[in-house]
Amino acid sequence: MGRMRKLLIPGVDKTLLVRDAVKSMPDLTRRRFISGGASLGALTLLTGCDVTDSFSAEEMLKQVSKFNDGVQALMFNPNAMAPTFPESAITKPFPFNAYYDLDEAPEVDGKTWKLEVRGLVENKKSWTLDELYQLPQVKQVTRHICVEGWSAIGSWTGTPLRDFLKLVGADTRAKYVWFQCADKDGYNSPLDMPSALHAQTQMTFKFGDEILPRAYGFPMKIRVPTKLGFKNPKYVLSMEVTNDYKGGFWEDQGYNSFSGS
């Protein structure tokens, strides 16, 4: 059991992981897949509320997705860096992408905006943009990969999130850093702590050497090149260090929560 405990990963609920592992045993899985196959027609209507069948393919898929969170957390190597590219490889124009049009993108006033820091941190002070700009910054040219499949190379500059977490005295044994954003309908997303502490995970203030434009998340986005695009929140208002899984805008709609690259 001591060995087992070592194999388990921070950021993953141990009871859930074990329950998921048991659920993913071959026999049961196969039986469920077969029952799933029996009504493939009905399953193509799987839009979230259309399935009235009692066996619930949706429940099975959710469980496998949680199992996949655990597998991905195990596969995550904190020392594996996302490939970097020369500036000449940057995609121009870099696409604007959201669930709303550009003219609906949040217009945040940089003068009054403050980054709220909550949860398991020693210093809960809020940070103005000028204060954040004083922190040492690093540039990265990496590939942004969207859950939809397309990708684009961009240049992001900002403060490594792990440096900031250290600065505010965050409990880095906590499971998640949870971000809340200014997007309409309220965007939020949880980031598992190992990914938050990855050297390339960044509080981004600049795109292409210029102050982050509104299209890409002014005043601050979180750039996580080891995650799919939707795990890179823009227009960030607050971050909370927490052990609770608080869900996310897309995660709640069915995208795999870990979604690591």
Place this chain on the structure above:
Amino acid sequence: MSAVTVSDEHAASTKAKVIQPAWVRAMHWTNAFAMVLMIMSGWQIYNASPLFGFTFPRSITLGGWLAGGLLWHFAAMWLLMVNGLIYLVMGVVTGRFRKKLLPITPEGVISDTKAALTGKLSHDDLSRYNYVQKLLYAGIIVVGILIVLSGLALWKPVQLKYLAALFGGYEGARYVHFFCMAAIVAFMVVHVALALLVPKSLRAMIIGR
């Protein structure tokens, strides 16, 4: 003494009648099921950001929308990969691949293709594959390995970046993954058509003989 010999021969001929052993049949149909799930959910994912100027009709995709397609794809992948891995190990360990698929000679493929096109290809002994079958079956195993590897590269382009680099990076892997799918779909069309043309081959894959 002679009675014993007869019954031995009888036993041997009964045994020889098993064209497709049970493990092959079980894995064949498991694979077929997993493949269909992977392809239909894959088309759903493709539609979210098409590589070419077309999308797949919604009615033949799985999952309802992108998230549903992804959930199916990343669930069925386990069935496909585990089944495929066991199949590859069994194929090598039992010597089935060597006995059934090798050797493949260009002359053999050419002459059997001619025979097939002129309707002269024999199907008397289903336990032995002709050269066209050998080439297609060996080829589709290679494509199967490629589609799984390119899929892993797409899933984990950072953690498995050296694998992704083999396919020309993330974007390259998208094309490899797509063309492998196209090859498998083309194979399935031909494979199913031929199985229906020679129904006893289909029976052999269901009941073994």
